[in-house]
Amino acid sequence: MPPKKNKAKKNEKEEDWEAALPEVVETEEDKIAKEKKRLKREKQKQKKNEEEEGIKEEVDVDATEECNKATDEALLMLEKKRLKRERQKQKKEAGETDPEPEPEKKDVKKKGVGNKKMSLLKELLAKKQQEEEDRIEAERLADIAFEERLKQKELDELEAQRKREEKKEAERLRKEDLKRRGLLETAEQVKRRLRAEAFLESKGVEIPVRAAGAEPAKEGGKGTFIIDKKKKKAEALAAEKIRKAKEEEKAAQLAAENEAKAIAEAANKKAEEAKALVENEDLDDWELAEIVIPGAENAPVVGEKAAAPIKKQESVETNDSSDEEEEEESSDDDSSSEDDADEVHKDQLSKEEVATMIRKRFEARKIKNEANTSPTKLRAPVICVLGHVDTGKTLMLDTIRRTNVQSNEAGGITQQIGATCVPAEAIKERCKLVSTFSAEKMLIPGFLIIDTPGHESFANLRNRGSSLCDMAILVVDIMHGLEPQTIESIKLLRKRETPFVIALNKIDRLYGYESNPKKDIWKHLETQPQNTQLEFRDRFNKVFGEFAEQGINVALANVNTDLDDYYSVVPTSAFCGDGIGNVISYMTNFTQERLTKRISFSNELECFVMEVRQLxxxxxxxxxxxxxxxxxRNDILVLTGTDGPIVTPVKDLLMPQPMKDNRVKNEYTNYKKVKGAQGVKICAKNLEKVVAGLPMFVAKNGDELEILKEDADNQLKNALTAIKKKPEGVYVQASTLGSLEALLEFLKVQKIPYSNVNIGPVHKRDVQKAAVMLEHKADYACILAFDVKIDPDAQRFADKEKVKIFSADIIYHLEDAYLKHREELKLRRRKENEHLAIFPCKLRILPENVFKTRDPIVCGVIVESGQLRKGTPICIPSKDKLYIGTVSNIQKNHEDQNIAKKGDEVCIKIDNTTGDAPRLYGRHFTHEDILISRITRETIDVCKSHFRDDLSKEDWGVMVELKRLLDIY
Structure with a gap:
């Protein structure tokens, strides 16, 4: 039994130790919990950083897992001991006896066991804490290493970028140095050099071997020659040896060279006549003559030798059409070579420098084309017909078109698009009976007569391009002389310095005149009756005097010997056809003799848009x-559009079929190529918004597109900004620039101001701009749309914003509609402000005609100045501006009147509207006091705004006088 008792005591001691253990390690448990939370936060932070950066290295977490496992085991053991202690406590409370105390020796043993376990636990916790600190330190070091790697990578990239820039700058400097020394060649120049070398080798000329430093270096597709400076001296010695060898061969070649020069001199005269055509004829040989081979001293001899086949080729060319084709090909080749030269450093130039370079190319091309013109190669002069309404302009054109009508065919006449082309054969046929005309001396290929409906279109075309019209026919009615539109046309022609001939039309209306259109008009006039000749002389003298009043000297064409100071007059009859041949003959001789330089054909494109239409x-x-x-065909056109420049290729070039009547519709012939001067119909895409009346451009190269687009955009902006606009006025919209200018000129005459203008259909943005006037003056919140379409959305928006849109195809109808609208607005505003308008007047009481002295006062008065109307408030300035009432009725001779003017004697009734006690005649005022209308600043402004026309200048003077009396400022 004793053993059992000792065993029970031993168990009780262990339980006592286990019960005391929680108190000892309770503080450690808190530390573990806190450490666990900190580790958890660190873990979450680490996970977040790894997700954001995505590039950190993995960290070893084995120590962390071991620490976590140990912590969990320690916590589990402490939890078991705590439960056991609680059970023991419950037993004690139930009445169990305490165990006998152990001897002191046992306590020491118990204490030693507890200390041992405690030390083990502390060591475990210390180990765990050290491992955690090591892990955190490892993470910190990993972060530092990662940041160092990033910084090093950025530094490496910066260093690489710097090296690339240095290399690029060195390359640029090297190319500039090569260009400055003339050693940089384009791909085209390399081709020419190789062709030249091959040509020289075929002729037996030895090509010097290049130095090693002069080998071509291919870079970016551009060929360049780089010469080694160290071997410059050796090159010079080699060149000297070659030169001496060539001098020995020169004697053998001298005979062949003299023979080539003789051939060139024999063809020299013909070369001078067709110089412009032949200079660019054989580009291959011409290019060879211009190339200088580096290191070859006899290059000039090569040029002389290459000139011989060119001269020989010149003597062979006789066909005009082939000359034209060769000239065009040479001009194209020249432009391509210019472009190749321009592209040498284009990548290294700024946008402005590239634009300047391209514009210089345009100038060089223009100068070259002008230099290549020939006085023997003329284009068709452009003729415009001007004159007053019903003077016979259209009938004269119809007569010209009906030349040699046989079996309903127009003999040699082609009706062009917006122009009438009269070929040379028709001119010769029409003028063969004119004494001053010689068919053999005719050089021009025909006439291009612009069919302008009035002078406005002509003025527009002249403003857009001064060279469009070369000569004009001014048609004057011999029966009426100079008329307003004729005078305006004269001023326009003189302003533009355009030569013109005066067609004195309607001579068939002279009494006794007999018509003969197939005879010279000057000889025919001599055969007329004497009285007809006298009437013609009298009417011509009258027209002569009217022209002299305009500062113009005129003379009959058959006696005019001073064409510089006197304009020629040719009598015509557009109805009968008399004198038409003389007018054509005069224009033919005048243009080809005195306007040769102006009508010489040039390859420089000049083209103007006349009209946009649907076919x-x-x-x-x-x-x-x-x-x-x-x-x-397929030329790239650059045109001005209402919404910006338009770029489109030519699809078709159409002209009416020759030898066909102009009334035949849709009978067009498609051409691959058309030369000026002609009227052409161009079919292409995106032409709906083209602005008529402006020049058209053609881009020969892709890099020219941006410059031409800028020019096309600027010419419309410049035309619109050049129009002087008012701060307040109507919004004007027209279809073309010419019709816009005509409409603005008409509005200026009618004194209708305009605040903004535009070209093309009416859109919503136009309505928004016009609606601005609603804040200033509602009269001008309208759009005058001349010959344009109105967008439905714009119309609905205008109705909503109360902006009126007037649309018409005739200027006069547009004006009538706007004036009617303005009058309606004026009447409506007058009616709205009628009760606010007080007109100025001064009245004197007639003492013998005072019928009632108190409210209402009835008395006779005389109007000394101004005008008296019903509803006028009356006051007396001499009685401290005493307000006595309002005039409610006016009678004259027992008849009611609405108004009484200066000098009228009328009877008035004054009602008390003062709100105070009535004023009495005889107590508050007498006949000696002057009565005036009680005006205010508001009433004055209303009269100015809405009733200005109802007040005369004298009435405004009375208004100013009353302002001073009533102290109104």
Whole structure:
């Protein structure tokens, strides 16, 4: 039994130790919990950083897992001991006896065991804490290493970028140095050099071997020659040896060279006549003559030798058409070579420098084309017909078109688009009976007569391009003389310095005149009856005096010897056809003798858009006048549009079929190429918004597009900004620039101001701009749309904003509609402000005609100045501006009147409207006091705004006098 008792005591001691253990390690348990939370936060932070950066290295977490496992085991053991201690406590409370105390020796043993276990636990916790600190330190070091790697990577990239820039700068400097020394060649120049070397080798000329430093270096597709400076001296010695060898061969070649020079001198005269055509004829040989081979001293000899086949080729060319084709090809090749030269450093130039370079190319091309003109190669002069309404302009054109009508065919006459082309054969046929005409001396290929409906279109075309019209026909009615539109046309022609001939039309209306259109008009006039000749002389003298009043000297064409100071007059009859041949003959001789330089054909393109129209089956097309140059199919056009520049290729070039009546519709011939001067119809895409009346451009190269687009955009902006606009006025919209200018000129005459203008259909943005006037003056919140379409959305928006849109195809209808609208607004505003308007007046009472002295006062008065109307308030300035009432009735001779003017004697009734006690005649005022209308600043402003026309200048003077009396400022 004793053993059992000792065993029970031992168990009780162990339980006592286990019960005391929680108190000892309770503080450690808190530390473990806190450490666990900190580790958890660190873990979450680490996970977040790894997700954001995505590039950190993995960290070893084995120590962390071991620490976590040990912590969990320690916590589990402590929890078991705590439960056991609680059970023991419950037993004690139930009455169990305490065990006997152990001897002191046992306590020491128990204490030693507990200390041992405690030390083990502390060591475990210390180990765990050290491992955690090591892990945190490892993470910190890993972060520092990662940041160092990033910084090093950035530094490496910066260093690489710096090296690339240094290399690029060194390359640029090297190329500039090569260009400055003339050693940089383009791909085209390399081709020419190789061709030249091959040509020289075929002729037996030895090509010197290049130095090693002069080998071509290919870079970026551009060929360049780099010469080694160290071997410069050796090159010079080699060149000297070659030169001496060539001098020995020179004697053998001298005979061949003299023979080539003789051939060149024999063809020299013909070369001078066709110089412009032949200079660019054989580009290969011409290019060879211009190339200088580096290191070859006899290059000039090569040029002389290469000139011989060119001269020989010159003597062979006789066909005009082939000359034209060769000239065009040479001009194209020249432009391509210029472009290749321009592209040498284009990548290294700024946008402004590239634009300057391209514009210099345009100038060089223009100068070259002008230099290549020939006095023997002329284009068709452009003729405009001007004059007053009903003077016979259209009838004269119809007569010219009906030349040699046989079996309903127009003999040699082609009706062009917006122009009438009269070929040389028709001119010769029409003028063969004119004594001053010589068919053999005729050089021009025909006439291009612009069919302008009045002078406005002509003025527009002249403003857009001063060279469009070369000469004009001014038609004057011999029966009426100079009329307003004729005088305006004269001023326009003199302003533009355009030569013109005066057609004195309607001579068939002279009494006794007999018509003969197939005879010279001067010889025919001599055969007329004497009285007819006298009447013609009298009417011509009258017209002569009217021209002299305008500062113009005129003379009959058959006696005019001073063409510089006197304008020629040719009598005509457009109805009968008399004198038409003389007018054509005069224009032919005048243009080809005195305007040779102006009408010489040039390859420089001059083309103007006349009209934009719809063609059935073809879509939108533009009618253009091609003055100079050549248009080809697939040319890239740059045109001015209402919404910006338009770039489109030419699809078709159409002209009516020759030898066909002009009334035949849709009978067009498609051409691959058209030369000026012609009227052409161009079919292409996106032509709906082209602005008529402006020049058209053609881009020969892709890099020219941006410059031409800028020019096309600027010419419309410049035209619109040049129009002087008012701060307040109507909004004007027209279809073309010419019709816009005509409409603005008309509005200026009618004194209708305009605040903004535009070209093209009316859109919503136009309504928004016009609606601005609603805040200033509602009269001007309207759009005058001349010959344009109105967008439905714009119309609905205008109705909503109360902006009126007037649309018409005739200027006069547009004006009538606007003036009617303005009058309606004026009447409505007058009616709205009628009760506010007080007109100025001064009245004197007639004492013998005072019928009632108190409210209402009835008395007779005389109007000394101004005008008296019903509803006028009356006051007396001499009685401290005493207000006595309002005039409610006016009678004269027992008849009611609405108004009484200066000098009228009328009877008036004054009602008390003061709100105070009535004023009495005899107490408050007498006949000696002057009565005046009681005006205010508001009433004055209303009269100025809405009733200005109802007040005369004298009435406004009375208004100013009353302002001073009533102290109104």
């Amino acid at each position: 059935q089956g073809l879509g939108t097309a533009i009618d253009v006048v091609l003055l100079n140059g050549t248009l080809k």
